[in-house]
Amino acid sequence: MTSNKDDKIPLGSQSAEISLNRLLSQVATGVKKFSENLGGQVKRLTEIGLALSAEKNLDKLLEMILDEARLFTNADAGTLYIKEGNKLNFKIIQNDSIKIRMGGTSNQAITFPPVELQMSNVSAYVVIKDKSVNIPDVYNSDLFDFTGPKEFDNRTKYRTKSMLVIPMKNHENDVIGVLQLINAKDIQTGDVISFSESFEELTHSLASQAAIAITNVKLIQDMENLFNSFVKVMATAIDEKSPVTAGHIRRVAELTCKMANTITEKKEGPFANVYFDKDQLNELKIAGWMHDIGKVATPVQIIEKGKKLESIFDRVNYIALRFHYITKAVEVEAYKKKVELLEQKAPKEEIDNLERETEKKLQEIEESTNLVMICNEPGEYLEDEKIEKLGKLAKMTYKEGEKQLPLLSEDELLNLSIRKGSITEAERQKMQDHAAISLKMLEQIPFTKKLKNIPLFAGAHHEYLNGKGYPKGLKGDEIPLEGRILAVVDVAEALSAQDRPYKKAMPMEQVYKILGFMVKDGELDPQVVDLIIKEKVLERYLEETEKALKS
DSSP: OOOOGGGSOOTTSHHHHHHHHHHHHHHHHHHHHHHHHHHHHHHHHHHHHHHHHHOOOHHHHHHHHHHHHHHHHTEEEEEEEEEETTEEEEEEEEETTTTEEEETTSSOOOOOOOEEOOTTSHHHHHHHHTOOEEESOGGGOOSSOOHHHHHHHHHHTOOOOOEEEEEEEOTTSOEEEEEEEEEEEOTTTOOEEOOOHHHHHHHHHHHHHHHHHHHHHHHHHHHHHHHHHHHHHHHHHHHHHOHHHHHHHHHHHHHHHHHHHHHHHOOSSTTTTOOOOHHHHHHHHHHHHHTTGGGGGSOHHHHTOOSTTBSSSBTHHHHHHHHHHHHHHHHHHHHHHHHHHHHTTOOHHHHHHHHHHHHHHHHHHHHHHHHHHHHHSOBSOOOHHHHHHHHHHHHOEEEETTEEEESSOHHHHHHHTOSSBSOOHHHHHHHHHHHHHHHHHHTTSOOOGGGTTHHHHHTTTTOOTTSOOSSSOOOGGGSOHHHHHHHHHHHHHHHHOSOOTTSOOOOHHHHHHHHHHHHHTTOSOHHHHHHHHHTTHHHHHHHHHHHHHHO
16 A cells, blocks of 8 residues: 555644644553552552461461462462472362362362472472463463363363462572462453463562461461470479379369350350450460479479378388387387296286286377377368377387487477378478469560460469468459469369379369358459359369260
């Protein structure tokens, strides 16, 4: 086709200027739209990054990453893999056209086997080579083995076409996973198109943000696992020292959680507005696990003192041996005197008197031995009469060689005279020191925000509402509810425990009776005690534990 020079618009003419201005205007509009679109994508990318960094649940995070990547690129489907060892494991699978959502928070679990790290697989290739792959149509590509996608298409009547596969690299530049996006769609027509290069570059940025978010969440989980392991190690240390205490710690932690769950379920009454969420429940559970951590410094002979004279072993055997020695000494002395009387041909009446006196002494020694044995047993109350008899025994002496020794030493008298339980006041103070030591140890741990109250909760399990508890003498509202729950649970578990060496397990009625007395004395929270009794929390826990042991 030709044109006459008369048809041309002369340069510099008005028409030429109008056309040039129109062209420049169109270019400017295009540049503006491109800039606005690019600015919008960058802004969206920033918003996505902020959203990802805020999510701490790994399943939700992985699901969010794929959701946002697909929305960002207008992809119909996608898969998110996480590299674990030498394999890529499917974590999230989504496909809008055939309505598939698998993994993450969905109810549908992923059953596909892991992907081996072989160059023939596009996802594995991306990991191995640390580079993205953008394929317009997988059916027209011989770069990789797409048998899997084609078999999937054959089963579901889907048509996999365009594919964008991006490596997810963390802050250390390690590939931790893969984003596989499938079938980009034209926003206007809905037709499947190729993934544009601009989307590829922006998706790289999204993938990097996602990888860092995943790494952060896993790091937090690792820290939590490390801390939980530390708690278990400390419990194990106490377990090795005293199985009795370790059993108590575990039961207090479990029973405390059961109390918290019961309170959360209440819709009326004093706890109607009290709710423990997942994080608060975990914080309270760990406080239960760590409430007696200070007992690592308590001498084991005090913790496991089953008899009043027990230290490393039961010293009552020393007294029994001592009394046996005295018995034999009396018998030998009586035989000597009897021989002398017989040699002197003393009257029978004198010999009979000797035998009666000897029998009386032996009976007194036996009664004293029985008294010591009875008083060595811990109980709820030791009568004044027995304490008085012990005092008289301590003033009596026996002869060993050339020495005159007391029947009972001061320390033996002190321990045998314990009115309640098996430990002396000094030992009780040493035992009570564990609460202050626990608090001191816990306050040195840099707890995270979600666990910051553990020292406060665990350290208050021996505080009383009347201010007569320890270690700080807190009272009333100074004691948090969690501390009051731990205080009630600690007492209830100790009273009902079957593995304490110094007492037998109490019937439930007696446990409740003692809890009631402690409420009247202003020690325990009446509402918490009322809850554990009326809701039968302790009874249900013991029944469940027994069933678990039998199964």
